[in-house]
Amino acid sequence: MAAFVLVGGPFTGDWVWDGPAGRLREAGQEVWPVTLDGDPGAGLGTHVTQLLELLDRIEEPQVVLVGHDYGIHPVLGAADRRPERISRVVYVAAGLPRDGDPALLLVRDETVRARLGHDQAPVPPPRGRAWEGWGSTDGLSAEALDRLDRLAVPQPAGTLTEPLRLTGAAHRLPATGVLCTADGPGIDMVETLVRSGPPQFKELAGPRVTFFELPTGHWPMLSRPDELAEVLLRAAAGEGHRIEATDAERPGDLKAFLLDPPEVPRERTGRIDLHLPRADGPRPAVLFVHGGPVDAARRPTPRDTPFYLGYGRYAASLGAVGVTLDHRLHALTDYAKAAEDIAEAVDRVRADPRVDPDRIALWFFSAGGLLAADWLAAPPPWLRCLALTCPVLAPPPGWETVDARFRPVAAVRGAGRLETVLTRAGLEHPSFAATVQQFLDASAECGAAVEIIDVPHGRHGFEALDRTEESRAAVERAMTAVLRLLVD
Numbered sequence: 413m414a415a416f417v418l419v420g421g422p423f424t425g426d427w428v429w430d431g432p433a434g435r436l437r438e439a440g441q442e443v444w445p446v447t448l449d450g451d452p453g454a455g456l457g458t459h460v461t462q463l464l465e466l467l468d469r470i471e472e473p474q475v476v477l478v479g480h481d482y483g484i485h486p487v488l489g490a491a492d493r494r495p496e497r498i499s500r501v502v503y504v505a506a507g508l509p510r511d512g513d514p515a516l517l518l519v520r521d522e523t524v525r526a527r528l529g530h531d532q533a534p535v536p537p538p539r540g541r542a543w544e545g546w547g548s549t550d551g552l553s554a555e556a557l558d559r560l561d562r563l564a565v566p567q568p569a570g571t572l573t574e575p576l577r578l579t580g581a582a583h584r585l586p587a588t589g590v591l592c593t594a595d596g597p598g599i600d601m602v603e604t605l606v607r608s609g610p611p612q613f614k615e616l617a618g619p620r621v622t623f624f625e626l627p628t629g630h631w632p633m634l635s636r637p638d639e640l641a642e643v644l645l646r647a648a649a650g651e652g653h654r655i656e657a658t659d660a661e662r663p664g665d666l667k668a669f670l671l672d673p674p675e676v677p678r679e680r681t682g683r684i685d686l687h688l689p690r691a692d693g694p695r696p697a698v699l700f701v702h703g704g705p706v707d708a709a710r711r712p713t714p715r716d717t718p719f720y721l722g723y724g725r726y727a728a729s730l731g732a733v734g735v736t737l738d739h740r741l742h743a744l745t746d747y748a749k750a751a752e753d754i755a756e757a758v759d760r761v762r763a764d765p766r767v768d769p770d771r772i773a774l775w776f777f778s779a780g781g782l783l784a785a786d787w788l789a790a791p792p793p794w795l796r797c798l799a800l801t802c803p804v805l806a807p808p809p810g811w812e813t814v815d816a817r818f819r820p821v822a823a824v825r826g827a828g829r830l831e832t833v834l835t836r837a838g839l840e841h842p843s844f845a846a847t848v849q850q851f852l853d854a855s856a857e858c859g860a861a862v863e864i865i866d867v868p869h870g871r872h873g874f875e876a877l878d879r880t881e882e883s884r885a886a887v888e889r890a891m892t893a894v895l896r897l898l899v900d
Contacts, residue, residue, distance in 0.1 A: 414499060414648045415442040415472035419463070420633075421481025421505075422546070422572070423537040423564040425450075428480075431637025432644065439645060442472050448486065448571075452534050455570030456515065460489035467494050476648045480504040480633065481547070482567075485515045485576050492582035501582065502647050504590045504640070505547065505630050508613075511578040517745075519572060521545040522816060528573055535572070537564035547630025548809055550594035556634040583615065588622045588647035590640070593842070595630040596809045599623050599653055601841050604872065606655050622652025666712075667876040669722025670883055676728040684757045685715050687724035687734035688766065696771035696796075696898035697733040697761050700724060701754060703778025703804075704741035713738045719876055723775075726887075730895055732773075735761050741780065744811055747818045751783055762794065771898045775799035778844075778872065782807070782818040789823040791830040797897035799890060801835040802872045805851040808843035821850045827860040833893045835886055838868035865889050 416436055418429040426445035433443045444466060448459045463486050467475060475497050479487030484506035491498045507518040519525050524535055524545075539561050543549050549557065591598055597605075602623065605613040615621070624643045628635045646652065677688045689695055700723050702714035714720050715736035727734030739753035740746055754774075762769035772794050776784045781803025787795060806821040807814040824832075832855070836848050855862045867874050867886045874883045 413440060413442065413472065414474040414476050415444060415470050416476045416478060416644060416648070417463070417466065417470075417487075418443065418445045418478045418633075419448070419480065419483035419487050420446070421483050422535070422567040423560075425563070425565070427559075427563055428631070429633050432633050432641035435638055435641035436644065439641070441645070442470075444470065448483075450565050450568065452566075452568055453570070454568040456485055456489065456574040456576060458568075459486035459571060460493070463487065463490035464493060467497050470497075473497075474499040474648075476500045476502060476644070478502040478504060478644060479506055481506055481630070482515045482518075482571065485509055485571075488578060488582045489576055491585060492578045492580075495581040495585055498582075498585050500586045500588060500648060500650075502588045502590060502644060504632065505592045505595055506589075509576050511580075512575045514573050514575050516572045517813060520547065520813075524572075528569055532569040532573070534566035534568050536566050537561075548592070548595040549631070550629030551635030552629060552631060553635075556631070559634070560631075584620075586620055586650070588624065588652055589616075590632065590643055590647075591623060591625050592628050592630060592632055593625050594628055594809070597841070597843055598625050599655075601843065603655055604841075617655045619654060622647065622650065622654055624652050666717055667719075668879075669718045669726075670875050670879045671722060671726055671887060673722065673725040673729040676725055676734075678724070681760065683739065683753055684735055684737040684760060685724065686761070686764070686766075687728040687736070689728045689731045689733065691731050694766060694768040695731060695733050696773070696895070697735055697767045698727045698773045698775055698799075698894060698898070699735040699737070699754075699757060699761060700727075701737070701739070701774060701776045701780045701783055702741075703776075703780040704750070705743050705746065705779070706741060708740075708742045719873075722875070726891060727895075730891065732895060732898065733761070733764075733767050741783075744813050745815075747782060747815050750780075751786055751818075754783060755786075770794045771796055773797045773799060773894050773898055775801070775894065776803055777801050779804045781805050781820060782814060785818045785820045785823040788820055788830065788832075789826040791827060795830065796900075797831045797833060797894055799833040799835075799894050801890065802837050802840060802844070802874070803834070803851075804844050804847055806847040808847060821847065821854050824851060824854050824860050825858045827855075827858070829861075831861040831863065831897055833863045833865065833890055833897070835865040835867065835890050837870035837872055837874050838866065839871045841872055844872065863893055865893070 425447035429445040724734030741750040
């Protein structure tokens, strides 16, 4: 038997847990749903203190602390100060806050983020369709939405702006992530981030952390109460999917490229490398833009991995200058920095006398696809084409902190005569595939030219993961299409 302490997200109280709490009690568990202090002057520290006082009253030695959305911040604050009382921390549709992070960083509603930068009045609860600004309402009945509207209360501003303070003790406790796949990434995406993302994701590999998926939106306690209760019971027992540490040490882009182009001269200047063809006169250039976020300390950096070396050499072997670069996409909030790096790289490449400045292609991969927005919105005349491989073309659920500027789905309306070569994997992450379909729908509406190359049995990163004839043919077709547009 365990004591479950259930802490909800913004605007909610203990009532939001009625469904799973009842199921847990039927299973013989002790349950403590929490209504956090809603006083306008309350801050995150207020809520942490409230949970500490509750923990000190609970006699059951095994306490499972469950945090939904904002609730994970006070949960971690309390767990960090009473780690000896906590058997497991459960994240339900929640982020991974670190020491010094305010909850505001993970608020999806842009207007709220902007307002709290200068206004500390309580945040009024959303109503009706406005709940979508805080998370997917997938699976919620009309009755559940009505209940949210009736019972929701204002959220004190300080709870969202006050930084979380942690010593590290909470992040050493056993943990479980409950991923709501209609609201954000699933386990497959977490595994990708563990392999190549920012360093905090590497902590998710190994025996300490388990994962469950629920096919629902942001409020599983309302949309799937019985299933969530079952997941909490299994989490308390230490069950769930684990990501092997050995997998975390093998990023896909460190595996051999599926083609074997010949080595060519490579010159490095600042953030860019030029892979030079054995040809005279100014040549067209293809600049390859990696995805991310990528750990700033990771070595090798993207341009030195077999993946991008392979693409750069392949372009050069066919007569174009292959350009690879390392840009500063180290977090979801870094897209503007990465865009600056790309613009600078383009200027350097076009100024090189070995490059024809009027024949440039930009090729974006994975989450780097969001960086295509600037070039789609106002393509310069020397940009002959864009290429997109396994791209993200709008922020998936949970990525709302990405600057609103980086939305290729919206930007494609400005593409005009610019042509795009899009390679998509049949086994793509569902949240990524949805953004590709949105882009294709928007392209069709505005008449933008898109050539589609399908890899039906390919996964995200198929060039490294799926060394098949289908994958090789897709890369060859994409490169041929890009070079044709550079020459025509």
